Amino acid sequence: MSVMSKIINRAAKFVDALGGGLSQTSTQACVDRTPFENMPSLVRTAAAEGAVLLRNDGVLPFEKGTKLSVFGRCQKDWFFVGYGSGGDVNPPYTVDLLQGIQNCDALTYNEELAATYEEWILKHPVDEGFWGHWPRFHPEMPLTEDAVRHAAANSDAAVVVIGRSSGEDRENTAEEGSWYLTREEKTMLQYVTDAFEKCVVVLNIGSMIDLRWTARAYDNQLAVLCAWQGGMESGNAVADLLCANVTPCGKLPDTAAKLEDYPSTAHFGNKAFNHYAEDIYVGYRWFETFAPEKVVYPFGFGLSYTDFAVTSDSVTQNEQGLCFTLDVMNTGAKFAGKEAVQVYVQAPQGKLGKPVRSLCGFAKTRLLQTGEREKIVIHVPFFAFASFDDSGCTGHKNAWVLEEGNYTFYIGANVRDAFAVHTVRVDALTVLMQCQEAAAPDYTFLRTVAVETETGLYPAKQPVPHKTVDLRQRILDALPEHTELTQNKGITLADVKAGKADLRDFAAQLSLTELEAISRGDYIMNSPLGADGNAGVLGGVLPSLREKGIPVLTCTDGPSGIRLNTVSSLLPIGTLLACTWDTELCNALFTAEGREMNAKGSDIFLGPGMNIHRNPLCGRNFEYYSEDPFLTGKIGASVVSGLQKYGISACPKHFACNNQEINRNYNDSRLSQRALREIYLKGFEICVKEASPKTIMTSYNKINGVWGHYHFDLCNTILRKEWGFDGLVITDWWMRSSKSPEFPSMRDNAYRVRAGVDVLMPGGNRVGKRKPDGTLLKTCGKPDGITLGELQQTAMHVLKLCMEKRG
Numbered sequence: 100m101s102v103m104s105k106i107i108n109r110a111a112k113f114v115d116a117l118g119g120g121l122s123q124t125s126t127q128a129c130v131d132r133t134p135f136e137n138m139p140s141l142v143r144t145a146a147a148e149g150a151v152l153l154r155n156d157g158v159l160p161f162e163k164g165t166k167l168s169v170f171g172r173c174q175k176d177w178f179f180v181g182y183g184s185g186g187d188v189n190p191p192y193t194v195d196l197l198q199g200i201q202n203c204d205a206l207t208y209n210e211e212l213a214a215t216y217e218e219w220i221l222k223h224p225v226d227e228g229f230w231g232h233w234p235r236f237h238p239e240m241p242l243t244e245d246a247v248r249h250a251a252a253n254s255d256a257a258v259v260v261i262g263r264s265s266g267e268d269r270e271n272t273a274e275e276g277s278w279y280l281t282r283e284e285k286t287m288l289q290y291v292t293d294a295f296e297k298c299v300v301v302l303n304i305g306s307m308i309d310l311r312w313t314a315r316a317y318d319n320q321l322a323v324l325c326a327w328q329g330g331m332e333s334g335n336a337v338a339d340l341l342c343a344n345v346t347p348c349g350k351l352p353d354t355a356a357k358l359e360d361y362p363s364t365a366h367f368g369n370k371a372f373n374h375y376a377e378d379i380y381v382g383y384r385w386f387e388t389f390a391p392e393k394v395v396y397p398f399g400f401g402l403s404y405t406d407f408a409v410t411s412d413s414v415t416q417n418e419q420g421l422c423f424t425l426d427v428m429n430t431g432a433k434f435a436g437k438e439a440v441q442v443y444v445q446a447p448q449g450k451l452g453k454p455v456r457s458l459c460g461f462a463k464t465r466l467l468q469t470g471e472r473e474k475i476v477i478h479v480p481f482f483a484f485a486s487f488d489d490s491g492c493t494g495h496k497n498a499w500v501l502e503e504g505n506y507t508f509y510i511g512a513n514v515r516d517a518f519a520v521h522t523v524r525v526d527a528l529t530v531l532m533q534c535q536e537a538a539a540p541d542y543t544f545l546r547t548v549a550v551e552t553e554t555g556l557y558p559a560k561q562p563v564p565h566k567t568v569d570l571r572q573r574i575l576d577a578l579p580e581h582t583e584l585t586q587n588k589g590i591t592l593a594d595v596k597a598g599k600a601d602l603r604d605f606a607a608q609l610s611l612t613e614l615e616a617i618s619r620g621d622y623i624m625n626s627p628l629g630a631d632g633n634a635g636v637l638g639g640v641l642p643s644l645r646e647k648g649i650p651v652l653t654c655t656d657g658p659s660g661i662r663l664n665t666v667s668s669l670l671p672i673g674t675l676l677a678c679t680w681d682t683e684l685c686n687a688l689f690t691a692e693g694r695e696m697n698a699k700g701s702d703i704f705l706g707p708g709m710n711i712h713r714n715p716l717c718g719r720n721f722e723y724y725s726e727d728p729f730l731t732g733k734i735g736a737s738v739v740s741g742l743q744k745y746g747i748s749a750c751p752k753h754f755a756c757n758n759q760e761i762n763r764n765y766n767d768s769r770l771s772q773r774a775l776r777e778i779y780l781k782g783f784e785i786c787v788k789e790a791s792p793k794t795i796m797t798s799y800n801k802i803n804g805v806w807g808h809y810h811f812d813l814c815n816t817i818l819r820k821e822w823g824f825d826g827l828v829i830t831d832w833w834m835r836s837s838k839s840p841e842f843p844s845m846r847d848n849a850y851r852v853r854a855g856v857d858v859l860m861p862g863g864n865r866v867g868k869r870k871p872d873g874t875l876l877k878t879c880g881k882p883d884g885i886t887l888g889e890l891q892q893t894a895m896h897v898l899k900l901c902m903e904k905r906g
Contacts, residue, residue, distance in 0.1 A: 131666065132191040135695045138668040139332060141688045144345075146329030146336035148437070148684060149675035152347035152402040154313055158297045158322035160343035160404055160434075161206060161256060167341075168209040168254040169197060170247075170291055171284075172216060172237050173262030173303050176225050180328050180659045180672055181305045181721035182233040183267025184634070185708065188660030190331040190669035196260060196301065199334025205342035209254045216240060231268035236276040239283040247290040256297040258341070259288060265305025265328075265672075265721035270368065270760050273358055278716065279309050292317050301326050301337060305672060305721035306712070310355045310395050325349075327675035328721065330659065331668065346404045346436035348463075350513065352677035352725035353712050354383045355396035361385075362547070362558075367714040370762045372801075375770035378546040379777050380558070381713055382726030383514050384454035388549060389558045391515075398727065399441050399458075399513030401678070405431030405469070407438040409510055411520040412474065420480035421523065425510060427464050428472035435468045439680035440510060442477055443517055444484040447504025447525075448556070450492045451773075452549035455556070456514050458729045459483040463681040479508070483729060485531050489539070489772035490564045493528055497536050497772070501529040534821060537812040539566040539772050540803040546771050563771040566803075571841035574811055574853065581888035582607040592648035596902045606891045606898065608647065614890040615875050616641045617649070617897050618852055620862030622869040624832070625664075629653035630700030632664030635832070635861030637703075638901045650904045652747065654860065658706025658722055658738075661696055668695060673708050673734075677724035682737035689741030696746040702904060703748045703794055707738045709782050710798075713758040728778050732785025739790035747903045751786055753798035753831055754807060754818070755779050764835060767801040775802070784822055793826040793900055797856055808834045814855035827896045829858040833865060842883045847874035849885040857893045 152159070161167070177195040180186035200208050219240045228234055251257070261284055265271065275281045280288070292298050300313070302325040313323045324347070326337050339345040358364055362377035362385045377385060383398035412424040427438055442460035446453045460477040467473060484506060485499040493500050505524055511517025545560040585607045594600040609617070620635040621628050628651045629636035639649035656662040659670045670692065676685050696704055708722035709731055724731040739749040756768035756779050770779070786792060795818065797807035807813065808830040818824045830851070839850040848859060852875060863869060878884025 134191045135668050135698070136691060138691055138695065141691055142330050142668060142670055143332035143336050143339070145676060145679060145684055145688050146332050146671050147339050147345040148681060149327060149329065149349045149671055149678040150336065150340055150347060151325040151349040151351055151678050152322070153310070153325055153396060153400075154321060154323040155402055156320040156322060158256070158299055158320045159324070159341065161341050163205045163342070164207065166207045166209060166255045167200060167258050168212050168250040168295070169200065169258045169260070170242070170287055171260030171262065172220055172240055173260040174216065175220055176237050176262070177333055178262050178264050178303050178305065178328050179330055179333055179669060181265035181267070183719070184656040184662065185267065185706070185722045186659045187656070187662050188667050188669045189665065190660070191666045193331045193669065194334035196303070196334045196337055199336070199338035200341075202335055203338040203342055205344070206338065209250055211253070212250045231266070233264055233266045233269070235264055235271065236281065237262060239281070239287060241283065242287055242290055244290050244294070247294045251294040254295070256299070257291045257295040259291050259298060259300045261300060261302050261304070263304040263308055265718055267719050268760050268763070270718040271306060271716045273716065278358055280312065292319055292321060296320060298322070299324060299341065303328065306674060306717070307353050307355060307715040307720070309358065311357065314395055327678065328672045329675060330671045343404060343434060346434045347401065348403060348437040348439065349678040350399045350401035350439050350680050351396055352398075352674060352727065352730055353715065354386050354394055354398045354726065356386060356393055357395070358715065360390060360393045361714060363714040367716060367759065368761055370766065372767035372769050373759065374544040375713070375768065375774050376544065376546055378548070378771055378774045380454060380547050381711065381778050384457065387456045387514055388454045388556055394515070397513050397515035400515070401513070403436050403438070404434040405429055405436040407436070407512070409438070409440055411510060414521040416523070420478060420483065421508070421521070423460065423477045423479065423508070423510070423520070425475050425477065426472055427467070427475060429467035429469055431469055433469065435466050437464050437466055438512065439463045440475060440477070441513065441517065442479055443509040443511070443514060445507045445509065446484055446486070447502055447506070448549060448551055449502030449504060451486050451488060451502060453486060454549070456509070457484060458514070458727050461680055461730070461733070463679070463683070481531060487773045487776040495528070495530050495533065498533045499531040501525050501531065503528050535816055536566070536568045536772065537816040538775060538803055538810065539564065539568070540769055541566045542769055542803070544769060546774070570811065573816070574841060577815060578886055579888040579892045581886060581891055584610070584887070587647070592898060592902060602895055602898060603891075606894050609894055611876055611879065611890070613641060613644055614894055615871055616644060617894045618848065618857060618875060618890070619859040619871075622861060622863035624861050626861070630655070630663050632662065634662065634705060637829070637858050637860065638897060640862070649898065650901050652702040652901060652904065653700055654703040654705055655696070655701040657704045658708055661692070661699055661701050661704070663699055663701065665699055667699065668692065672721040673724050674721055676738070677730055677734050680730070682733055685734055686737040686741040689738045690744050693742040693745035696742065697905065701746065703750050704742050704746055705750045705752060705796065707735050707749065707751055708753070709735050709751045709786060710753055710757045711779055711782070717758055718760040719757070728781035729785070731782030735782055735786040736790040739786055739792045743790070743793065747905075748793035748900060750794040750796050750829070751783060751792050752796035754783060754795050755798055755813060756802050757798040757800055759800070763799045765801070767804055769803055780817065787818070787822045787824050793903065795824065795826065795828050797828065797830050799831050806835055806837065808856050809837060809839070809850050809854045811854045819855065827858065827900050828856050829860050830856055832860055834859060844878050844881065844883055845885065847872060849875050849878055852885060852889055852893050857896045
C-alpha cells in the first residue's frame with residue numbers, strides 16, 4: 100500500500116468509526132491534488148527549522164556528492180504526523196526521507212540497499228491498526244553484519260532512521276518500540292556504527308523517547324538529528340539539513356532525561372486520578388532546581404553548523420516590565436544560520452519557593468550570514484516571572500506577586516548555557532493582581548516545594564491548600580439578566596451586524612426551542628449542513644434560525660491540517676513547531692492555513708493544542724508544544740493570530756489539564772491552584788490575552804473533581820472574568836452525563852450551560868436519534884433551574900461568532 104493510500108485509509112477508518120461520512124472511495128475521488136498556494140515552501144521551511152541537531156561529531160553537513168546508505172524501514176514508511184483527529188488529513192502528496200534524498204541534487208544514495216528495503220517492505224507491509232490501537236513503531240528488516248559492511252564498501256556515510264508514532268486516545272509506553280529502542284534497532288545501530296566511519300541517526304518521532312544512547316561514546320563519528328514528524332514535506336526538509344541547504348536551528352521544547360527521573364512519572368497513568376505532586380516543578384523547572392546531573396539534553400538545547408555570539412547592549416525598565424536589547428553575531432566561518440536567544444529568570448526563593456530558572460522571553464534571529472549581526476529586542480513583562488500565592492503565605496492569598504529580593508536574568512542558547520546579564524531588586528513584596536480562589540482542590544495530597552538547605556534546594560512536601568469558596572453562591576451572583584421574549588419581529592442577524600439593531604433585541608426573538616438548538620451542534624459529525632467531511636457544525640442548525648440570517652459554522656479538526664473530504668495541506672506536528680522558537684514563521688504558516696481553511700469551507704479550526712508536556716509518555720504530546728507554558732503560549736498565540744487573519748476562528752484546546760489519554764473521559768487531574776495557574780493555564784492565558792481566539796474547547800477530563808465541560812471556575816471566574824475572554828466556549832466532542840452538585844435538579848446540558856460552556860459538540864450522542872435530550876429546558880423557569888438569561892447569554896456568544904462569517 101502506498102503512503103498516500105495508507106493516509107487516506109487511516110482518515111476513512113477514523114471518520115467511519117465516529118459515524119462520519121468520509122470514505123476511501125470518496126477521498127480517492129478528490130483527484131485535484133494541487134497544493135494550496137505557498138504551503139509547500141512554508142511546510143518545508145517549518146519542518147527543517149523545527150528539527151533539532153542533538154549531536155554532531157563532525158559528520159554533518161554532508162559534502163556535495165556524498166553517497167548515503169539509508170537504513171531503517173521508516174525511510175519509506177515515514178511517520179508524517181501523529182494518529183488521531185489531529186493528524187488524519189488527506190494531503191496533496193507526501194515526501195518520505197528516501198524521496199527527499201532522491202530530490203536533493205547534492206546527495207546520492209545506495210540504490211542496491213534501497214531496493215532491498217523496498218522489496219522487503221512490500222512483503223512486510225505495516226499494520227496501521229485502528230482507533231486508539233495504532234502501531235507505536237514498525238518492525239525492522241533484519242540485518243546481517245556482512246550486508247551492512249557490503250553497503251559501507253559502496254557508500255561514503257550512513258543514515259539510520261528510527262521511527263515512532265504518537266496517537267490520540269492511547270499513551271506511549273515504557274517498553275521497547277515506544278520509549279526504548281527495540282532489539283532490532285539496537286542491532287542495526289551497532290552494525291552500522293561499527294561499519295561506517297560516519298553515521299547520522301534521524302529520529303522520526305512524535306514525542307520524546309529515551310535518548311541516553313545518543314550521548315554515549317561510539318567508535319566512529321555520529322550525528323543525531325531529531326526530525327520529529329514534519330508533515331507532507333518531511334523528506335525534503337531532512338535532506339535540506341543533511342546537505343546544508345538549511346542550517347539546523349531547532350531547539351528542544353522539553354528536557355531529555357531518563358523516564359524514571361521525570362517527577363511526574365510516579366503520578367502518571369493512573370486510571371481514576373493523578374496527583375500533580377511535582378506542582379510547578381515540571382520538566383526543566385524540576386531538573387535545574389533539584390537534579391541537574393540527571394539531564395541528557397537540557398531544555399532549549401540544539402546544535403548548529405555555525406556559532407553565535409550574544410551580548411547584551413542594554414536593559415531598560417518601565418511600568419510593564421523589562422526590555423533587553425541584544426546583539427547576535429554569526430561568528431562561524433562557513434555557514435549562514437539562525438539563532439533562538441532565550442531569556443531566563445532566577446527569582447528569589449522567598450516564602451513561596453521557586454524554580455532556579457524559568458523561561459520569560461525569547462526571540463529568533465533572521466538568517467545571518469557569516470560575520471553578520473542583528474540587534475534583537477526581547478520584552479519581558481513582570482507577569483512573566485510573577486508567582487501565584489494560593490496559600491496566603493505572603494499575606495496575599497490568591498494573588499500574583501513578586502516577592503522581595505533579587506531577580507537575576509540570564510541570556511543564552513538553552514537553559515543550561517545561559518549567562519547572567521541583569522539583576523532587578525524588588526525592595527518589597529508587590530501584588531501585581533489580586534484574584535479569586537478558583538478551581539482549588541477538595542482533596543488532601545502533598546505537593547513539592549523548594550526548601551533552602553546548607554547544601555542547596557531540597558524538594559520537600561507540603562499539603563495543598565483546600566477549596567474554601569461557596570461555588571453555588573458564586574454562580575448565583577453571576578447569573579445574567581434576561582430580555583423578555585418578543586417572538587419574531589423581523590430583525591435579522593445582518594441588521595445587527597450593520598448596526599441597525601441590537602444583539603439583545605435579536606436574541607429576544609429566539610424561542611426556547613431555538614435557544615436550545617443554538618446551544619448545540621447539528622448532532623453528528625459530517626453534518627449535511629457543513630462542508631463534506633466536517634467534524635460538526637453549529638449556529639444555524641434549524642431552518643428557523645437560518646431564516647433569521649444565522650449562518651451554519653463548520654468545524655474541522657486540526658491542528659496538523661484541515662480534516663475534510665478534500666485535499667488539504669499536512670502540517671508539522673505541534674512539538675516540531677515549538678522547536679522552531681519562531682513566532683513569525685508559525686504565524687506565516689498558519690496565516691496560509693487560515694486562507695486554505697477559508698477557501699475550503701471551514702469556519703472553526705479545532706486547534707492549536709495547548710496542553711503541557713507533563714510527562715513524555717502522554718500519547719497526545721505530539722499535538723502540544725512544550726513542557727514550558729511561556730513557550731506554549733507564545734507559539735500558540737502566533738498560530739491563533741495567523742489563523743484568524745483569514746479564517747473565522749481558531750479554537751485552542753483542551754481547556755485544561757488534558758495531560759493523559761488513559762481513561763481521559765473520566766480521569767481527574769488533581770493539582771494546586773498554583774500549579775494550575777503558573778503551568779497549566781499560563782499558556783492559554785498568554786494566547787487569550789495576546790491573540791484573542793474566538794473559540795475555546797474544554798477538555799474531556801476532570802480538573803479537581805469537575806469535568807472541563809462543567810467547570811464554572813475555569814470557564815467563567817478565570818477565562819471570562821479574569822482574562823477578559825468574550826468568545827465562544829465549546830465542548831470537546833460529546834460529554835459525560837452528570838448532575839450539578841450545586842443545583843441537583845440540573846444535569847447534563849443545563850449543568851453545562853450554567854457552567855458557561857456555550858455549545859455541546861457535535862450536538863448529540865455518538866449513537867441514537869437526532870433530537871434534544873431534554874436536559875437543557877427541563878428546569879427552565881423552575882427554582883434553581885436554568886434561566887432565560889443564561890440561555891440568551893449562550894446564544895449571544897454564538898451569534899457574535901456567526902457575525903464574523905464571510906460571504
